[in-house]
Amino acid sequence: MTNSKAIEVKDLTKSFKGKPALDEVSFVVDEGEMLALVGASGSGKSTLLRNINGLQIADKGIVTIFNTPIQDNGKNHSRIRRLRSQIGFIFQQFNLVSRLTVLENVLIGNLAKVPLSRSLFRQFRKWEKYQALAALQRVGILEQAYQRASTLSGGQQQRVAIARCLVQGAKIILADEPIASLDPESARKVMELLCQLNKEGITVVTSLHQVQMVRQYFPRAIALRDGRVMFDGAVEKLNDNRLTSIYGSAVEELVLRGHGEVLV
Amino acid sequence: MMQSENTSDYLSSDNNGKGTISAEVSQMLAKEAKRVTTGKVIFLVATIVILIFSYRQSELNFPLLFQRGENMVEYIKSYFPPDFSYWKTYLEDTLITVSMGIWGTLLAAIAAIPLSILASENVCPVWIVQPTRRLLDAMRAINEVVFALVFVVAVGLGPFAGVMALFIHTAGALGKLFSEAVEAIEPGQVEGVRATGASKIQEIIFGIIPQVIPLWTSFTLYRFESNVRAASVLGIVGAGGIGVLLYQSFQSFDYGKVCAILIILILATSIIDTISAKLRNWLV
Numbered sequence: 001m002t003n004s005k006a007i008e009v010k011d012l013t014k015s016f017k018g019k020p021a022l023d024e025v026s027f028v029v030d031e032g033e034m035l036a037l038v039g040a041s042g043s044g045k046s047t048l049l050r051n052i053n054g055l056q057i058a059d060k061g062i063v064t065i066f067n068t069p070i071q072d073n074g075k076n077h078s079r080i081r082r083l084r085s086q087i088g089f090i091f092q093q094f095n096l097v098s099r100l101t102v103l104e105n106v107l108i109g110n111l112a113k114v115p116l117s118r119s120l121f122r123q124f125r126k127w128e129k130y131q132a133l134a135a136l137q138r139v140g141i142l143e144q145a146y147q148r149a150s151t152l153s154g155g156q157q158q159r160v161a162i163a164r165c166l167v168q169g170a171k172i173i174l175a176d177e178p179i180a181s182l183d184p185e186s187a188r189k190v191m192e193l194l195c196q197l198n199k200e201g202i203t204v205v206t207s208l209h210q211v212q213m214v215r216q217y218f219p220r221a222i223a224l225r226d227g228r229v230m231f232d233g234a235v236e237k238l239n240d241n242r243l244t245s246i247y248g249s250a251v252e253e254l255v256l257r258g259h260g261e262v263l264v
Numbered sequence: 265m266m267q268s269e270n271t272s273d274y275l276s277s278d279n280n281g282k283g284t285i286s287a288e289v290s291q292m293l294a295k296e297a298k299r300v301t302t303g304k305v306i307f308l309v310a311t312i313v314i315l316i317f318s319y320r321q322s323e324l325n326f327p328l329l330f331q332r333g334e335n336m337v338e339y340i341k342s343y344f345p346p347d348f349s350y351w352k353t354y355l356e357d358t359l360i361t362v363s364m365g366i367w368g369t370l371l372a373a374i375a376a377i378p379l380s381i382l383a384s385e386n387v388c389p390v391w392i393v394q395p396t397r398r399l400l401d402a403m404r405a406i407n408e409v410v411f412a413l414v415f416v417v418a419v420g421l422g423p424f425a426g427v428m429a430l431f432i433h434t435a436g437a438l439g440k441l442f443s444e445a446v447e448a449i450e451p452g453q454v455e456g457v458r459a460t461g462a463s464k465i466q467e468i469i470f471g472i473i474p475q476v477i478p479l480w481t482s483f484t485l486y487r488f489e490s491n492v493r494a495a496s497v498l499g500i501v502g503a504g505g506i507g508v509l510l511y512q513s514f515q516s517f518d519y520g521k522v523c524a525i526l527i528i529l530i531l532a533t534s535i536i537d538t539i540s541a542k543l544r545n546w547l548v
Contacts, residue, residue, distance in 0.1 A: 053459060085461030095456030099474040108470050112461030119466045161456070168460050 005067065006031040006172055006203040007052060012061035014047060014227075021047045022058065023227040029205060031171075034198045036214040037207040038231075038238070039224035040250045045207035048224070049174045052205070053087045054080050065172070085112030088165025092177035094157040098150035102141065102160050105149050106132040109167030128167075135163040139193060155186025162193055173197065175206040179213070191217050211243065339519075346527055347520030354509065354525055358532050361505035364423050365492035365536075368430025373484045375435040380442030381468060387446060396439075403436025408494045412503035423504030430491050430498075438487055445479040446472060481547050485540040492536055496529050 007029040014022040022044050029035055037045045050056040052063055054076050063070050070076070070083045077083060088109075096105045107124050109132075114124070124132075136142045139159040144152060149160060158178060165173050175194065179187035195217055198204045208214055214221050214235060221238050223231035223246055230246045231238055243251045329336070348354075382388050382396040411429035419425050454471035462470065499507020506525060513521040 055455060055459060081461040081463060083461075084459065087459075089456075089459035091452065091456060091459075093452050095452040095459075097453045097457065097471055097474050098450070099477070100470070104470075108457050108462065109460050111457065111463070111466045111470065114466075116463065116465055119469055122469065164456075164460065 004031050005029070006033070006065070007205065008062075008064040009048075009052065010062045010064070012048070012051060012058050012063065014051065014056070014058040014060075020227050022051070022061075025061070025224075025227070025229055027222060027229065027232055029203060031203055032198070032201055033203055033220060034195070034218055035203075035205045036218040036221040036235070037205065037224060038209070038211065038214055038221050039207075040209065040247060043224040044227035045209075045224055046176050047227070049089075049176045049205065049207055052174055053084050053089055055089070081112055085168055086171050088162075088168050088170030088173040090158065090161045090165065090173065090175040090178045092180050094154070094161050094181075096149040096157055096160055096164075098148065100149060101146050102136065102149055102152065103129065103132055103145045105160055106135055106163045106167050109135075109164040112168070132163070132167050135166040136160070138166060139163045140189075153186070155182050155189060158182060158186070158190050159193065162190070162197075166197075170202065172203045172205070175204065177207055177209070180209070187213075211238075214238075342519045343523040345520065346523035347518070348524045350509075350521065351524065351528070354506065354528050357499075357506040357509055358528055360423055361495045361499075361507075362492055362532065362536065364426045364430060364495040364498070364505055365488055368427045368495070369434055369484060369488040369491050371427070371431040372434035372438050372487070373480075375431070376438035376442050377480075379435065379439035380446055381472075383439060383443040384446040386449070386451065387468065387472070397443075400436045400439040400443075403432055404440065405436075406433065408433045408498060409501055412498045412501045416502050421502040421504075426495055426498040426503035426505055429503060430495060433494075434487050434491060438483060441483045442476070442480055445476040445483070449475045478547055482544045485544050485547075489533070489537050489540050493533055496533075 005028055009028075010026050012022050012025040013020070025044075025048060037048060039045050047056065051058050051071070052065075054063075054070050057071055057074055057076060059074055062072050065083050065087065068077065068083060070080060097108070100108075104122070107128060110124065110128050111119060114128075118124070133142060133145060136145055139162050141152070141156050141159055141163075144156065149157060152160065162173075173194065178194070179190050182190065191213065194204050194206065206218070215238075218235055220233065221231065221235045222229055223238065223243070225246055231242065240251075379396060379400060382392055383400060385393050388396075408429045411432050412426055415425035415428045419428065449472055453475065454467055457467050457471035495505050495507075496510070497507050499505040499509070500511045502508070506529060510522065510525050510529075513519075513525065
């Protein structure tokens with residue numbers, strides 16, 4: 001694994017109606033890293049992730065993906081779609097197109113490479129379908145390929161979203177609370193899938209509020225509070241005392257809630 | 265009984281235990297809207313004034329109906345028996361009328377797709393949305409018959425003028441309805457598509473259209489029903505269809521023929537309504 005920078009965030013600042021959501025956030029993620037963003041709800045995790053692939057634009061600061069600035073002081077890169085196609089994004093609510101089939105949802109990962117003339121008629125080539133089916137097999141839901149996405153369970157939908165990232169050929173996967181809407185068993189499957197993909201060289205950045213999950217799966221964590229980086233380092237150093245000193249009484253939301261039961 | 269007792273117990277203990285709750289309750293009660301307000305009185309008066317004014321303007325005179333009752337009976341009698349001697353011609357013209365409805369609606373639906381996207385606030389910026397909406401308003405504001413008069417001059421007498429008239433008016437109506445469906449979509453699904461690096465057009469095709477297709481189809485079928493009805497009138501101004509014969513029979517006081525045409529029209533429209541209602545139920 002090379003040590004080049006996959007993501008570099010510098011002085012990223014954003015506020016919603018005068019309330020700061022991100023406050024001069026800076027950090028670097030090396031290629032092949034597996035990073036967790038920790039924080040209570042409203043601490044800026046989602047905002048940060050959405051800024052990294054330019055779904056949101058910050059007021060100030062730079063986000064660099066593989067040495068290309070995707071946004072620079074409040075302006076998106078002119079070829080943002082090309083950059084975005086290298087970044088897979090997984091949402092808490094899956095964000096699959098519910099009336100399309102599972103296979104079509106996975107094929108959507110190809111859109112950045114498909115010419116407009118073909119996508120006007122929702123046409124995909126045979127090898128693209130083959131590749132998409134292979135991705136579905138990889139995440140373990142090949143049988144459901146021709147069902148509507150809305151008929152799948154939450155855990156299965158999230159795996160479709162991961163298959164979509166695979167078809168994208170994403171080198172980075174950003175996951176925004178990927179397991180918060182899932183039952184413990186599905187959550188475990190999704191996390192293990194992300195870990196495997198990381199071992200194959202994909203950089204993974206995940207926001208989570210379950211500290212147990214972070215300790216189980218992630219070597220490095222960044223803790224946010226009120227849009228500010230309060231901790232950045234090895235997960236072992238993010239012990240309960242450290243968390244309490246960062247979050248005060250809000251720490252209960254992090255440690256006690258969520259999928260602790262899986263790990264018992 | 266048990267339940268109501270429990271409830272009253274609960275309420276009274278709360279009232280005794282904490283004075284604060286009853287204070288909050290009474291505060292909430294004070295927030296309840298008053299029955300009679302000046303606004304409501306003004307509204308009521310205005311409604312009555314408008315009703316009286318419009319009654320006079322439209323020269324409503326219900327007693328007249330009864331005064332001329334005998335004439336009415338005579339007149340209605342002259343409609344019967346219906347005269348079906350030209351039923352073949354009527355059927356052919358009804359087919360023309362339905363065909364006008366089909367093509368007027370189809371062209372309108374095709375034109376309404378891009379127009380509705382341009383008129384949706386969640387897709388396009390306001391400087392595109394507002395002009396498009398005004399255009400749709402203009403298309404809708406003018407009745408099919410008026411458009412038919414215009415197109416009869418432009419392309420001559422016949423069904424084509426009628427199709428164009430239906431097309432313009434319906435495109436305005438469908439554009440508006442379609443865009444309302446687009447504005448009610450789930451934004452997350454579109455964002456999922458956007459995050460893969462898809463372009464704006466790809467976002468629309470893969471993220472928006474699959475979500476709105478059932479509603480769009482239903483709207484289009486509904487407009488088809490009403491367009492067949494509208495097409496039967498367009499003949500009166502020379503824009504083709506059964507309306508031409510209807511008007512001619514009226515003019516020559518051939519009420520038996522008028523009756524026959526009306527019966528065929530009622531049959532045709534109810535058949536179409538039934539079929540398209542079935543289709544819509546099946547689609548949505």
